[in-house]
Amino acid sequence: MAEILALDDVQDATILIGKILKKKGHTVHSFTEEDDAIAHAKANKVDLAILDIKLKKMSGIEVLSLLKEVQPAMKAIMLTGYPTVETAREAISLGADEYCVKPIDRDELEEKVEKVLKSRGNKNAMSV
Amino acid sequence: MTIIREQEYLRVYQKITRMISMVLDHQQVMDTIVNSLPGLLNVDAATIRLLDAETGKFVMGAANGLSEEYLSRYSIDTEETMEMILSGYPVSKTDVKLESSPEDREIIQSEGVNSILTLPILFQDSIIGILRLLTKDKRIFTADEISFSMALAEQVGIAISNGRMFLEMENQVDFMKEVQQLSTLVNSSLDLSEVLDTIVERLPDSLGCKGCTIRLLQANSNQLELVASHGLSERYLQRGRVENEMNVAAALSGSPVAIYDVGHDDRIMYKTAMEEEGIQSVLSVPIKAGSDVIGVIRILSDVPRCFSSSEINFAVTAAEVGGGAIRNARTYQQISLLFNQIEENERFLANILDCIRPQLLVVDTKKHLVLVNKVLQGEMGCTENELLGRGYHDLFQDQECDEKDCPINKVFATGQPASFTHTNERDDGVHWCERTASPMLGTDGEIEFVIEVIRDITAKKQLEEARLEQMKLQGVVELAGTVAHEINSPLFAALGTAQLLEEDLDEEDIIADVGTIVRNLKEIGKLTGKMTQMTGYESREYVGDTTIVEIR
Secondary structure: OOEEEEEOOOHHHHHHHHHHHHHOOOEEEEEOOHHHHHHHHHHOOOOEEEEEOEOOOOEHHHHHHHHHHHOOOOEEEEEEOOOOHHHHHHHHHOOOOEEEEOOOOHHHHHHHHHHHHHOOOOOOOOEO | OOHHHHHHHHHHHHHHHHHHHHOOOHHHHHHHHHHHHHHHHOOOEEEEEEEEOOOOEEEEEEEEOOOHHHHOOOOOOOHHHHHHHHOOOOEEEOOHHHHOOHHHHHHHHHHOOOEEEEEEEEEOOEEEEEEEEEEOOOOOOOHHHHHHHHHHHHHHHHHHHHHHHHHHHHHHHHHHHHHHHHHHHHHOOOOHHHHHHHHHHHHHHHHOOOEEEEEEEOOOOOOEEEEEEEOOOHHHHOOOOOOOOHHHHHHHOOOOEEEOOHHHOOOOOOHHHHHHHOOOEEEEEEEEEOOEEEEEEEEEEOOOOOOOHHHHHHHHHHHHHHHHHHHHHHHHHHHHHHHHHHHHHHHHHHHHHHHOOOEEEEEEOOOEEEEEOHHHHHHHOOOHHHHOOOEHHHHOOOOOOOOOOOHHHHHHHHOOOEEEEEEEEEOOEEEEEEEEEEEEEOOOOOEEEEEEEEEEOHHHHHHHHHHHHHHHHHHHHHHHHHHHHHHHHHHHHHHHHHHHHHHHOOOHHHHHHHHHHHHHHHHHHHHHHHHHOOOOEEEEEOOOOOEEEEEO
8 A cells, every 4th residue: 555645725625535545545645735745755755646736835846846856756646627738748747647637536536546556666657 | 338239239138028028928938038048149058947935946947958967956056156146146157167066066067068147037126036048168258248138137037027927817817717616516515525526626627736635634633534635546645644744734734835846845754655656746725614724635736836826825715615615514414414313313212102012192281292102093093193283182082081180181280290090991891091191391390291101001900909809818718727727626625525425325315416416516527627628719699688608
């Protein structure tokens, strides 16, 4: 089972992600503040980060960049309510494994998380 | 003196007087005297030399009984003898060989001359020449002979002067006619080349000379440029610059210069070139236009020529007539050049006006058209002649531009540039016109003309409208994206939570209700998805005046 970090400015969204993935046996650490999430990643092992692109102070892309500095092997799924070519291109260049558009279906979320976690050590799998 | 001798002298005197009174040409007078005197006075040869007033030297007038070689020696006699003669006294030499200069002694000996009587030829107390009587035998001229010869020389002086005067008068009349003709000819043309050619051809012909040149001063370099010539070879003409030749310099300072013998005159620089060309004498005269010397005319003779004062005056007068005509022709040439330049500029400006895309017109203070470009002519379907002079308001009365908005009226009212934009209905739709009028002020600061430029700005207007539409669409798309984004996060939370709840429920009715919520939340998700991918919209009627948009 994996250590998962979820960061979204909407608290209900982080709670939901936690509920869905805990049912799958993962440990989920939910955050609405960027600094808290970064501090957690600096102190603990994180297998997967699920990040919303629109946050309170920074963008999810910037947070991804900082998390990758402390946890280079960490996997990442980017969530957005407003998909654009620019954000998708930047997320991929910073090592994001998935780029999902909200509202994401529960089954779709579970499926993507499993897929990304399985691909640990296999870096050529990325889908939008 | 015996009576017989006196009678003999009287007879000779009468004969000479009769002979010289029968001829009027002074050259004929001189020839008659030198041919008759040896027989009458029992001498072997006689010569007459005339004084060239300009150089102060004696030049050959006529000779009889002597060789060319002897006659062409450089000096006539010793300095002492010449001084005596110039003082008005006769000089008699019995043995010339002993009394001549060493350099002339050989030629005198080979000619066989032994005795010479040299007499001044006087006219009104001035020396005009010398008469020399030469014998091969040694002869002592007696006082009676000398006195008689002096009286004869005086008669010769009178005859030569009379002949000269007659010739001068005759020449002056001829020259006046010639100047008149030349004046008529050169003033009948404004073509500079034609004027110059007329002068160089007529002048040497009138003076019986070989050729003629005209050199004009160039304003920028102040150097003389050969502009016309007649009767001279190209080689001679190309001999070199002449500004520094003394006779040319004197002519440029305004004084005419006559040179009898170019081969021995210091005022000539290119002696060899002149000799090769066969030139013996030169007359250089200034070409004057008003008080300014604008060039030099040189008249060249291929026989030794002592130019008389009337000939020099004629040349000077002819050069002045020519100078006036040259100045007129030059002025005309400059005016023609200027005129051509103005015409060229006018054509250039007209081309510019015709090539610019907007319509352009100019009106005078009465608002009548005074200039229209080709684009305007094409737009109006009229020729330039049909449009010029027409009233501005008559021309545009069918257009949607009120007189109060008319930029031309505004310019006349305020003196400031004005512009106005209006529409015109045409077959191909509505056209936008922009009229800009600007004043053209006269030297008194008042408006003389008004220029109006009419531009069809339909394309520009359409572009502006399209840009506005694009900006509006961009705003709508961004708003839709933002709204969708703001909805998607809570929607995600709501949908996911509903799905989890549906899984945990047991009662069929409640499961069905939660299923309805999940289905509708998914519908909202589809709608927000459309909003994030929106590229355009269409207005759709709703209720009453209200319209709603359909996302594309």
